[in-house]
Amino acid sequence: MNSAEVLAALAAALPSDALIVDPDVTRSLSHDEAEWAPVGEPIALIRATSSDQVATTVRICARFGVPVTARGAGTGLSGGANAIEGGVIIALDRLNQIRLIDPLERLAVVQAGVINDELRATAAEQGLWYPPDPASSPWSTIGGNIATNAGGVCCVKYGVTKDYVLALEVVTGTGDLVRLGRVTAKGVAGYDLVALMVGSEGTLGIITEATVRLKPLPAAPRTIVGYFSSTVDAGEAAQAVARRASSRRRWN
Ligand SMILES: Cc1cc2nc3c(=O)[nH]c(=O)nc-3n(C[C@H](O)[C@H](O)[C@H](O)COP(=O)(O)OP(=O)(O)OC[C@H]3O[C@@H](n4cnc5c(N)ncnc54)[C@H](O)[C@@H]3O)c2cc1C
Structure with missing residues (x-):
């Protein structure tokens, strides 16, 4: 894969503000919250504003065999949104309607x-x-x-x-x-x-x-705090609440 060719194809198909290649920006959006997970260096970040732009990007990447990573807000804790070396990240944050x-x-x-x-x-x-x-x-x-x-x-x-x-x-x-x-x-x-x-x-x-x-919309929730001398007691209290709620559901 020649990354210059991929970038040229993306640039020809997408609006200029959708294609980001500045490494400072691409690196900052190339990982989620899982600091332990490996991260590759992407060649581009696409900030799509339409489903068609996402589809166009995937089609071009598929043609050149470039790996694609989807990114929402990057709050994931497993490295799922982390870039693959030489890949393209598609950020969905602008699809916000x-x-x-x-x-x-x-x-x-x-x-x-x-x-x-x-x-x-x-x-x-x-x-x-x-x-x-x-x-x-x-x-x-x-x-x-x-x-x-x-x-x-x-x-x-x-x-x-x-x-x-x-x-x-x-x-x-x-x-x-x-x-x-x-x-x-x-x-x-x-x-x-x-x-x-x-x-x-x-x-x-x-x-x-x-x-x-x-x-x-349910009624505003009410919070009840209980203090217990052991985790077993706390667990038994939770069981009692669940049992009571089930029996009320059956008869009410
Ligand atoms: C403070 C904090 C609290 C959290 N609490 C919870 C919790 O209570 N419960 C819980 O389940 N998780 C929790 N998480 C984990 C995380 O927030 C969730 O997994 C959340 O659903 C990720 O959403 P995101 O938009 O940030 O996705 P990202 O982190 O951007 O992506 C997560 C995964 O989804 C994929 N992805 C993202 N968008 C798309 C898309 N449009 N199409 C296809 N694939 C996509 C990515 O490739 C990646 O694999 C927490 C994280 C943090 C930092």
């Missing part, structure tokens, strides 16, 4: 670079709630959350990201733009390709848009 909040169908359509907390705040304005709550929600993107199947403390009661993804727009490894999944409450026919994409950490394709399920 919330396209639709639908209170009737209780769903949202968002671009992959939308920040989790921004979706939650916008949904809340319409009395709706997006439950997946990784502790990185003020910074991490919906695309990154889906790619890592992220979940926070609400997962015990409400599940993790996979429980809320209905449909995806994805750029495949060949640079094709495809739509997966459905927007209906029931969708049982065919292979569940959305489930395959969730948690795939950018290895099967690049998510450019997602349709996610919303719930009605």
Whole structure:
């Protein structure tokens, strides 16, 4: 692979502000929060503003055999967003439009670079709630959350990201733009390709848009603090609460 040829092809196909080759910038965005994980030197960073730009970039990289790494906000803790030597990073942070909040169908359509907390705040304005709550929600993107199947403390009661993804727009490894999944409450026919994409950490394709399920906004949570003399006592208290909640669900 001749990197000058790759860069020339990218420059010819993309707007000038989408292609970044300044090593100070590319290096600073070439890794996530996993300081222990190996990082390569990328030849370019693409800051895409459309799904088509993502697809174009992947097509060019595939033609030249250049490895591609997807990057959301770079809050990952496993080095998944780390650049491969001589590769290209595709940053999704500029794909940041919330396209639709639908209170009737209780769903949202968002671009992959939308920040989790921004979706939650916008949904809340319409009395709706997006439950997946990784502790990185003020910074991490919906695309990154889906790619890592992220979940926070609400997962015990409400599940993790996979429980809320209905449909995806994805750029495949060949640079094709495809739509997966459905927007209906029931969708049982065919292979569940959305489930395959969730948690795939950018290895099967690049998510450019997602349709996610919303719930009605719950009442403000109340926090109760309990002090216990041992971890066993604390665990038994948690079990008692869970048992009580289950029996109330059965009879109420
Ligand atoms: C302070 C802190 C708290 C955290 N708390 C939690 C937590 O409670 N629960 C939890 O699950 N995680 C947590 N994490 C880990 C991290 O925030 C999550 O994995 C998050 O989902 C990553 O989102 P991101 O946008 O930063 O993705 P990145 O870090 O940029 O990428 C993560 C992976 O997803 C891939 N990727 C990113 N965007 C796309 C896309 N559009 N299409 C395809 N692949 C893509 C990348 O290639 C990489 O493999 C935490 C991290 C930090 C720093």
